[in-house]
Amino acid sequence: MSCHEIQMYLTAYVDDELEIDERNMVEQHLQACHECQELVKELQQTTALVFEQLNTTFAPINFEDSVIQQIAAVHQERQVRHFSVFYLACALIGIGGLAAVLLSPVGMFIRVLFHLFLAVLNGLSFVPASLGHWWMVCILLSTIGLVGISIFGVSRVLRSLQSEVIL
Missing domain, CATH: 1.10.10 (Arc Repressor Mutant, subunit A)
Known part of the structure; x- marks a missing residue:
């Protein structure tokens, strides 16, 4: 050869x-x-x-730890970039979807409901001034009534579930 x-x-x-x-x-x-x-x-x-x-030739004492930390830092930096792109895409999709809904006929209805909600909140802000200290009593009684109705409704649902299980 x-x-x-x-x-x-x-x-x-x-x-x-x-x-x-x-x-x-x-x-x-x-x-x-x-x-x-x-x-x-x-x-x-x-x-x-x-x-x-x-x-x-010997490596420094903390060589392995420093290499692992550097790798972790690079990995974390990549994750941050990937997540920021993901969040940006989600935000753009959300804004686009919201714009599409608001510009559609359904959006007109939503805008009317939003303005109605704002008007109700504005009206509620005048309740304390017109009722004086009685507004706290009204809120307390309303809360007690709602809690009572909720407990009654939950107990009926649980009783109906028990009767279905027994049958």
Whole structure:
């Protein structure tokens, strides 16, 4: 084989990763070729230097923690970008839907109800002034009445559910 073809196998030869037949082929070529022998020596020296550096170089004490924190920061930054795009899209869809509803005939009805609601609130703001301290009594009595009606309604629903379960 030519030097060019053998040189493709030299790194694997130095790392002892060749099959037996490939290894024999490279060794036969190396016995006859001084140029490839020099190349193998250089590869072996380079490999030895790399392993020597690996054995003498140590990572700082908190290296793993700092790498994990940096990865988490990048991940969190990406999540923020994804969520901001998501929220922006939801807001645009919501605004578009609201505009479509308000510009439709249903929107006219909603606007009328909104103005009616505002008028009722405005009217309620004058109730305390016109009733004096009696407005608190009116609100208290109304609240007691609503609570009583709610309790009565819930008890009827529960009784009807019990009778359905028994049957």
